[in-house]
Structures are given as C-alpha cells and as structure tokens.
Amino acid sequence: MCSIKRNMSHLFRSLLVYNTNIKIRKNISNVVLANSQTEVNSGERKTVTEPLNQDVSDITPYFPDTFNLAAYANKSETLQSLLQLQVNLSKIEKKPHIVNKILKMDFEKDMKQNIFFIKDYIGSENIGKYITKNPLILCEPIDDLQVRINYLQSKKFSNFQINEIVTKNPFWLMFSTERIDKRLGYFQNKFNLIGNEVRELATKQPKLITYSIQHINTNTFVVKEEMGFNEDETKKLLLNTPKIWMINQKSLLERFNYLHNIIKIPHDTLLHCPHVLLCRNFKVKQRHMFLESLGRAQYDPNKENYIPLKALIEKTDSEFCKIYAKCNIHDFNTFLKTL
Amino acid sequence: MVKIKNAALAYKTLNGLICVYKPSCVSVRQVQHTILTNLCRDLNELPDRPLEKRVEIVGATNAPMEVKLLPNYADDPLVCGPRYIEKDFRCSWATHLGLFSSGILLLGINDGTKLTYQLNVARLTRAFKVHGQLGKATDTYFWNGRTMERSTFGHVTRDKIDRIVAHMQAAHQKSMYEVSGLHIDSQTTYDLASQGLIRPANSKLPVVYGIKCVHFDPPNFTLEVQSVNEYEKYLWTLIHDLGVQLKTSAHCTGVQCIRHGKFDLQLALLRKHWKLEHIVDNMDDCRQLLEENENLLRPKTAKLTV
Structure with a gap:
C-alpha cells in the first residue's frame, strides 16, 4: 500500500510539463484559475467529497525546484533516449547550467542530428561516454561541427586520425577553427615540429592541444630548465609521451629528482623509457629500495645483472619479484612493512 | 577468502x-x-539489485x-x-x-x-621504531628541517648509548606515577605500583615505558620506544635529547609504529x-x-x- 502511495506521488510529479520550472508554475496557476472560474460559473460543487465528472488528468500538482535529473527521468522521453545511449545523467547534473540547456531540448528535433554526426567519427559504442564527458556538443550547430572537421581534413589529417582525435578528446569539436589553428601553430613553433609531427602529436594526445596553455608553458620550463633536457630531447619526449605535459609540475619534478639524483639515471636512459616519469613516485621508490636492499639495483645495460628501467613501473608486484628481484612476493611485502 | x-x-x-x-x-x-x-x-x-518498478495510473479521470x-x-x-x-x-x-x-x-x-x-x-601501548642520525641537529628535530648544528660523533659507542637510554627510561618511569592520577602516598598507589606499570589517567601527557637501542651503526641508530599518548614530534625530541646527552647532536630520520596493543605488523x-x-x-x-x-x-x- 505504502509503495503505491509513493508511486502515486511520483505519478503526479511526472505528469508535469518538464521543460522549465517557471513554465510549470505558470501552467499550474493558469489551470487552477480556470478551474475555479468554472466552479464559480457552474456553482454545482460545494464540497471536495462530491464526485467530479470532468477530466482533470491535465492538472498537475506544484512541482518544486529539483536538484537532480532523476525527478524528470520517468516522464521525459529525451532523457530516456539519452539513457538508452548509456549517457551518465548523474554526471551531467553536476553542472546545472548544462542541465538547463539539455532540459529545454527535444531528442528528435534538436539532438538527433548531432548524435548522428558524431557517431560517424566515434563509433556507436562510444556515444554514451562522449556525451557524458561533453553534453554541450548537443547544443552546437551542426554546420560548425562540419567546418571544424573540414578544417582537419584541409590540414591533411587522415580519416583515421580525425576519428582518433574526436574520440579521444570529446572537447576538440567545441573549439573554433581559429583557436585550434592557433594552438596547433603554437605547438609547431614552440617545439620546432614539422607537419607530420604535429599531426602525430595531435593524434597521439589530442587533449594536449586543447589543454591550458599556461600549464604547458610551465611544464616546458620544468622539462627544459629544471630537468635540463635540450631542445631535441624535449621534442623527442613530447612526441613519445605527451602526457608529461599534462601532469602536475611539482610531482613531475619530484619523480625526475628521485630518478636522476637519487637512483642516478642519466638523461638519455630516461629518454628511452620516459614512462617512468608518469608512474607515481612511491611505486618507483619502493621497488628501487627493495632492489637496492637485495643488491640488484643495477640499471646500466653495459654491466652484468642489468635491470631495465621499465621493471620499476611495469607488471604486477608478484611478476616483478619473480622476474627481476628473483625472490618471493612475501619477501617484498615484508620489506614494504619496514619502510 | x-x-x-x-x-x-x-x-x-x-x-x-x-x-x-x-x-x-x-x-x-x-x-x-x-x-x-x-x-x-x-x-x-x-x-x-534489480531496478525498481513504478506504478503509473493513466487515462482520463472521468473514465475507468x-x-x-x-x-x-x-x-x-x-x-x-x-x-x-x-x-x-x-x-x-x-x-x-x-x-x-x-x-x-x-x-x-x-x-x-x-x-x-x-x-x-x-x-x-604503542611500540615505535625511531630512526635517528648522529652529527646533525635540525630546527624541527626531523631530517627535513633546517640544519642548526653539526658535531662529531666519533666518541659515541654502543655502551654509551645504552647507558643514556636506560637513564632516560628510568626518568620517564618516574613521571608515570605523576600522570597515573593517583595520590603518590596512598596505599592504592603502592598496591598498583607493586604489580608493575600503570596506565595514565588521561590522554594529555606522553608516557614512555621503555626505550631500547636496537640498532647502532654510526651515524645511524634505531631506538625502540614503548609508550602511551605519544605523538610524532615528541619522539623526534626524544632523539634530539639523546643527542644532547651524548655530547653530540642528533636528528630523527623516520618514525615507524610496529605495534599497537596486540595489533602487529603481520x-x-x-x-x-x-x-x-x-x-x-x-x-x-x-x-x-x-x-x-x-x-x-x-x-x-x-x-x-x-
């Protein structure tokens, strides 16, 4: 019984026009007014207990402001269709200004075209994730999107590359062609890249192109001045692991400091395995200290018992113990409890 | 599992x-x-769990x-x-x-x-391993502080450390009676004290029950401290005080809790x-x-x- 009551309240709520709250309130006041007028005119009904012969299913109770989209989900077909595409509405609702825009739209009329457009580039299985990340793509005019794709084609990006870019960076298509052009130019000048390298970089890490320029400037400073890589090495690093430019400069320097000044790994070895700079410092630290306690921390390929640098970051702990440390995982765990 | x-x-x-x-x-x-x-x-x-269902009643209100x-x-x-x-x-x-x-x-x-x-x-009680280093004193008593003093430590031997550590332990045990919340001259205190060590009454003051030097390899050494109510900085000062009493200087390089009541590292x-x-x-x-x-x-x- 109780559950039916609850669902009834749900029903009344869902009978609402869901476009905007202001609109709803207006509707209600109109309806109520009209109703009271008929009552006055007819003058038949005196009390609420008497049966009513009119159809009142279009009258809805007052709908207060809501904090989430769940309140609308049962009635709105637009939201339901988005749900079927596996869009995570609970993530979208964290940004109220976007929700306001989405709620005013209609799936068939406004969204369908955009969804079909991006589907061609990202594949149907990624649509949900894509819209979750960037719901505002649905509000963008389709001509603009086409112009931005055309721009990439004019810059001789292959179709595969364009698909990669759009899939990996959902925000790419939100940027105007001037901004993208400026940013591609910035990377080309700053790191002396040739055309092919720019395309390669944009395909490998498209998020970097739309990243905060200030952040990229600081990280370039860290790599060049504080870590001491020269121009060529920086370029190599950028093309190999562009993600280095997207991590926090403080932790980047901390990791480099540990690898270069404490483990004493020279720059050119780091260049061969730049992924160590992306691994959290405590992981590198505990493996290195364990190897050192075993007397196996020998990272020079010209000497015997060489341990490659990537041993510090790759594989699970048990595999690391078996292959490189040549001991039982139990010993490693006991060692970790002495740190 | x-x-x-x-x-x-x-x-x-x-x-x-x-x-x-x-x-x-x-x-x-x-x-x-x-x-x-x-x-x-x-x-x-x-x-x-499976998704909930929802009852909806639809249609005109004046018809079924x-x-x-x-x-x-x-x-x-x-x-x-x-x-x-x-x-x-x-x-x-x-x-x-x-x-x-x-x-x-x-x-x-x-x-x-x-x-x-x-x-x-x-x-x-908690047991700690407190790692220290001789020869340098810092302003925070920890390794990341600014160096305040450097000194030689050639004269420090295991014997000397043991002697001073035992002395420190005795001094701390004396303060144990003060923070136990009991009147020092009463029969109750005597009865309790004759059985062994006493827990402190409140959580305000640190009480150290035992200090032992478990590792000595100059300039590094490790103390094992059993205590209640201690905090990080207190253990650092312990190392600093030890340095002063050894007629040199010392700072702490690490603190590790190895036992808490019966809960141990395993x-x-x-x-x-x-x-x-x-x-x-x-x-x-x-x-x-x-x-x-x-x-x-x-x-x-x-x-x-x-």
Whole structure:
C-alpha cells in the first residue's frame, strides 16, 4: 500500500510539463484559475467529497525546484533516449547550467542530428561516454561541427586520425577553427615540429592541444630548465609521451629528482623509457629500495645483472619479484612493512 | 577468502575495525579517503539489485483509469548516481599517526567507529621504531628541517648509548606515577605500583615505558620506544635529547609504529591491498583478535597489560 502511495506521488510529479520550472508554475496557476472560474460559473460543487465528472488528468500538482535529473527521468522521453545511449545523467547534473540547456531540448528535433554526426567519427559504442564527458556538443550547430572537421581534413589529417582525435578528446569539436589553428601553430613553433609531427602529436594526445596553455608553458620550463633536457630531447619526449605535459609540475619534478639524483639515471636512459616519469613516485621508490636492499639495483645495460628501467613501473608486484628481484612476493611485502 | 555475492550484503558486513599500514608522507585523512573511495569503487562493481518498478495510473479521470507497471528510470545508477558513495561510510581512527610517521593505523568503519573510541580510551601501548642520525641537529628535530648544528660523533659507542637510554627510561618511569592520577602516598598507589606499570589517567601527557637501542651503526641508530599518548614530534625530541646527552647532536630520520596493543605488523594491510576483499578479510582477523583479548577494549585495572 505504502509503495503505491509513493508511486502515486511520483505519478503526479511526472505528469508535469518538464521543460522549465517557471513554465510549470505558470501552467499550474493558469489551470487552477480556470478551474475555479468554472466552479464559480457552474456553482454545482460545494464540497471536495462530491464526485467530479470532468477530466482533470491535465492538472498537475506544484512541482518544486529539483536538484537532480532523476525527478524528470520517468516522464521525459529525451532523457530516456539519452539513457538508452548509456549517457551518465548523474554526471551531467553536476553542472546545472548544462542541465538547463539539455532540459529545454527535444531528442528528435534538436539532438538527433548531432548524435548522428558524431557517431560517424566515434563509433556507436562510444556515444554514451562522449556525451557524458561533453553534453554541450548537443547544443552546437551542426554546420560548425562540419567546418571544424573540414578544417582537419584541409590540414591533411587522415580519416583515421580525425576519428582518433574526436574520440579521444570529446572537447576538440567545441573549439573554433581559429583557436585550434592557433594552438596547433603554437605547438609547431614552440617545439620546432614539422607537419607530420604535429599531426602525430595531435593524434597521439589530442587533449594536449586543447589543454591550458599556461600549464604547458610551465611544464616546458620544468622539462627544459629544471630537468635540463635540450631542445631535441624535449621534442623527442613530447612526441613519445605527451602526457608529461599534462601532469602536475611539482610531482613531475619530484619523480625526475628521485630518478636522476637519487637512483642516478642519466638523461638519455630516461629518454628511452620516459614512462617512468608518469608512474607515481612511491611505486618507483619502493621497488628501487627493495632492489637496492637485495643488491640488484643495477640499471646500466653495459654491466652484468642489468635491470631495465621499465621493471620499476611495469607488471604486477608478484611478476616483478619473480622476474627481476628473483625472490618471493612475501619477501617484498615484508620489506614494504619496514619502510 | 570469502566470496562476496552482492553489494548490499558486502556493505552490511563492513562494520568493524581494520588495521592498515600507513605509508609515511601520506596523512591519516588521505588514508581514510583512499580506503573509502576504494570500497565504494569495489562495491559499485559488484552485482547490483534489480531496478525498481513504478506504478503509473493513466487515462482520463472521468473514465475507468488504467494501472501500469513501468520501469523506474529514476532508479537507474546512470540517473541517480552510483549506489555507494563516500558519505555512506563513517570512518575514524583509534590513535592519530603523524604525517611523517609510517606503520600501524587502526581504522573503524561504520559501527567500528565505536570500537576505535573504546580503543582510544583504553590507552593501549604503542611500540615505535625511531630512526635517528648522529652529527646533525635540525630546527624541527626531523631530517627535513633546517640544519642548526653539526658535531662529531666519533666518541659515541654502543655502551654509551645504552647507558643514556636506560637513564632516560628510568626518568620517564618516574613521571608515570605523576600522570597515573593517583595520590603518590596512598596505599592504592603502592598496591598498583607493586604489580608493575600503570596506565595514565588521561590522554594529555606522553608516557614512555621503555626505550631500547636496537640498532647502532654510526651515524645511524634505531631506538625502540614503548609508550602511551605519544605523538610524532615528541619522539623526534626524544632523539634530539639523546643527542644532547651524548655530547653530540642528533636528528630523527623516520618514525615507524610496529605495534599497537596486540595489533602487529603481520596484520597490517599494505597500500596495494586496500581493496574490498582484503579489507573484509582483515576485518575478520581484527574481530577475532578483539574477541580473544577482551581487555584490549575494556581494561579492568589501571595496570598496564599487553
């Protein structure tokens, strides 16, 4: 019984026009007014207990402001269709200004075209994730999107590359062609890249192109001045692991400091395995200290018992113990409890 | 290892104490946060309950209306968000461990928060390994401080350290009677003191019960300290004082908690094991240990046990 009551309240709520709250309130006041007028005119009904012969299913109770989209989900077909595409509405609702825009739209009329457009580039299985990340793509005019794709084609990006870019960076298509052009130019000048390298970089890490320029400037400073890589090495690093430019400069320097000044790994070895700079410092630290306690921390390929640098970051702990440390995982765990 | 069937059951079993190994340079709050987010992640991955249905009554009100059973979209995790979030858990620690200390940390989850309170009030002894280095004194007494003084330490031998450490221990034991909350001249105090060591009455002043030098390799050395109510900085000053008494200077290079009451390193969960199945296992182990040793939670006398 109780559950039916609850669902009834749900029903009344869902009978609402869901476009905007202001609109709803207006509707209600109109309806109520009209109703009271008929009552006055007819003058038949005196009390609420008497049966009513009119159809009142279009009258809805007052709908207060809501904090989430769940309140609308049962009635709105637009939201339901988005749900079927596996869009995570609970993530979208964290940004109220976007929700306001989405709620005013209609799936068939406004969204369908955009969804079909991006589907061609990202594949149907990624649509949900894509819209979750960037719901505002649905509000963008389709001509603009086409112009931005055309721009990439004019810059001789292959179709595969364009698909990669759009899939990996959902925000790419939100940027105007001037901004993208400026940013591609910035990377080309700053790191002396040739055309092919720019395309390669944009395909490998498209998020970097739309990243905060200030952040990229600081990280370039860290790599060049504080870590001491020269121009060529920086370029190599950028093309190999562009993600280095997207991590926090403080932790980047901390990791480099540990690898270069404490483990004493020279720059050119780091260049061969730049992924160590992306691994959290405590992981590198505990493996290195364990190897050192075993007397196996020998990272020079010209000497015997060489341990490659990537041993510090790759594989699970048990595999690391078996292959490189040549001991039982139990010993490693006991060692970790002495740190 | 227990097989976990569904999220709701797993959540219900998550009531109790866990014993984790806190790494240094990670704050206790961060440890709490990591554990709770990991728990939420693992719970949300487990099989979920079926989606709720919703009754809808449609049609004109002046004609017979139709009752329909429809899927409730508002109940979908994609709409209402993940089933378990960090706010669903309560979490508290038994005794605080400073930022630069590592070692055993007892955390209570959900109903376990009561246990942590009891453990805190029971004032269990903790054993620490305090690593020190001779020859340098810093302003914070820790290795990351500014160097204030350098001195030679060639004259320090194991014998000398042992002698001074024994002297320090004796001095601390004297203060044990003062913080026990008993009148020093009474018969009760005599009776208690004749049985052995006494726990402090409140949590204000640190009491050190034993100090021992367990490793000496100049300039590095390690002390093992058994104490109640201590805090990170207090242990650092202990090293500094030792340096002064040795007629040289010393600073602390690390603090590690190796025992808390009966909870020892073997029980502690490493950072890579902070996952649902390991945490549930650990909770069982802790529960067993608490059942076996009732005096951990409710000590009967002021006598120091464990």
